[in-house]
Amino acid sequence: MKKRLLGVIDATTYAEDLKDLTLHRSVAAIPFGGRYRLIDFILSNMVNSGIESVGIFPKYPFRSLMDHLGSGKNWDLNRKRDGLFFFPFSSDDKPNFGMNSFEHFAANIDFLNRSTQEYCLISDANTIFNMDFNPLLEWHMEQGCDISEVRRDGAPLNIFLVKTSLLLELIDSRDKTGNYCMRDVVTDIDSPYQVCYYPYEGFAVTVDSIDQYYFASMEILKPTIWGQLFLKERAILTKVKDEPPTHYSKSASVHNSMIANGASIEGIVENSIIARGVKIAKGAIVRNSIIMQKTQIGENSILDHVIVDKDVKVESGITLIGTKDAPKILQKGSIIKGACVNS
Structure with a gap:
């Protein structure tokens, strides 16, 4: 055929x-x-x-x-x-x-x-x-x-x-x-x-x-x-990148999430998708979110129902809260500063 x-x-x-x-x-x-x-x-x-x-x-x-x-x-x-x-x-x-x-x-x-x-x-x-x-x-x-x-x-x-x-x-x-x-x-x-x-x-x-x-x-x-x-007999193929395995520190906690290779997790990740090369610092909490490639999440930041595009930097202590029906979106390459940003 x-x-x-x-x-x-x-x-x-x-x-x-x-x-x-x-x-x-x-x-x-x-x-x-x-x-x-x-x-x-x-x-x-x-x-x-x-x-x-x-x-x-x-x-x-x-x-x-x-x-x-x-x-x-x-x-x-x-x-x-x-x-x-x-x-x-x-x-x-x-x-x-x-x-x-x-x-x-x-x-x-x-x-x-x-x-x-x-x-x-x-x-x-x-x-x-x-x-x-x-x-x-x-x-x-x-x-x-x-x-x-x-x-x-x-x-x-x-x-x-x-x-x-x-x-x-x-x-x-x-x-x-x-x-x-x-x-x-x-x-x-x-x-x-x-x-x-x-x-x-x-x-x-x-x-x-x-x-x-x-x-x-x-x-x-x-x-x-x-x-x-995602079937073994019919795999979804993609661009191959030579990156190290994901690093999990002693402070990391991950539940019901997908973590791609090359990521570094020191904080808490729940019900989220974490792409290649993402860094989540100690004390940070990421829930119900999509974090794209090479994004950095600073210490003690909280992200819930957020879609973060590539190469974003979220500085320490930031709170970003969206909802299931209206997730907050951070555009590619943006730098998020300030004490608190809520939906």
């Missing part, structure tokens, strides 16, 4: 409610789970399903995403044939240029024309899930579908399966039909194509808001959810 599927990842998603985390990166590059980026899930799912050729279609800013993906080596996509392809587009001056845009695909049509795979799997880059696409392909062929859309509990996951030849036809006829993306096609009541809906029953969250990001992050702290996402 693996030679029959071509992967296309649309990384152009923009969500206004995620703007505090996307000032310097795309949605696809938002850190997740202490070690990963959002795009790691769909990219790993494709690779684990045997897909050997993947095209990524991002919009500006994409430097962080390119730095994370590199040559695709960490996903075994640095190949002489097929492999990982990157097709950035930085302009907004074209109409109908949005999610799964046929305009974006048309601008890089050689990628599709030269592909040898019979079928194409198109997906966004911001859904947290772990799925084998081979059963989807088998089901698609058995049902005689023209287009299959993956759904969970009736809600679309922005994942489409279509013959590559049909995708080329849809791109070529976009101005005539007025369908400028796959969503337009599957919702067109006059469409001549048989559209099927494939039910996915595992854990899946599409991250398009801070609420969804925080919810998904806290959910993976549950063993049952963790077990659905």
Whole structure:
């Protein structure tokens, strides 16, 4: 089956409610789970399903995403044939240029024309899930579908399966039909194509808001959810970094949390996700929070329901309190001073 599927990842998603985390990166590059980026899930799912050729279609800013993906080596996509392809587009001056845009695909049509795979799997880059696409392909062929859309509990996951030849036809006829993306096609009541809906029953969250990001992050702290996402036989792959193991001092206390390598913990961590290289000083308390890479939390500081972006410095004695429904967000590279900051 693996030679029959071509992967296309649309990384152009923009969500206004995620703007505090996307000032310097795309949605696809938002850190997740202490070690990963959002795009790691769909990219790993494709690779684990045997897909050997993947095209990524991002919009500006994409430097962080390119730095994370590199040559695709960490996903075994640095190949002489097929492999990982990157097709950035930085302009907004074209109409109908949005999610799964046929305009974006048309601008890089050689990628599709030269592909040898019979079928194409198109997906966004911001859904947290772990799925084998081979059963989807088998089901698609058995049902005689023209287009299959993956759904969970009736809600679309922005994942489409279509013959590559049909995708080329849809791109070529976009101005005539007025369908400028796959969503337009599957919702067109006059469409001549048989559209099927494939039910996915595992854990899946599409991250398009801070609420969804925080919810998904806290959910993976549950063993049952963790077990659905991080499987030995279908590992979620990410950029490898050579860092030492996490250091825990005698004063450290950690409960129900994910701590990435390279961190240094001297304080208390509860129900939180701590990324690589984070330092939590003695007497500091971090609860129900997400702390991203290389952040420093000073002595005797208290963080509860806080999302801290990369390279933030929280000085000693700071109190930051958010809520489950409105977590406090600290932007990348900020320095937090003062005696007390509450929501």
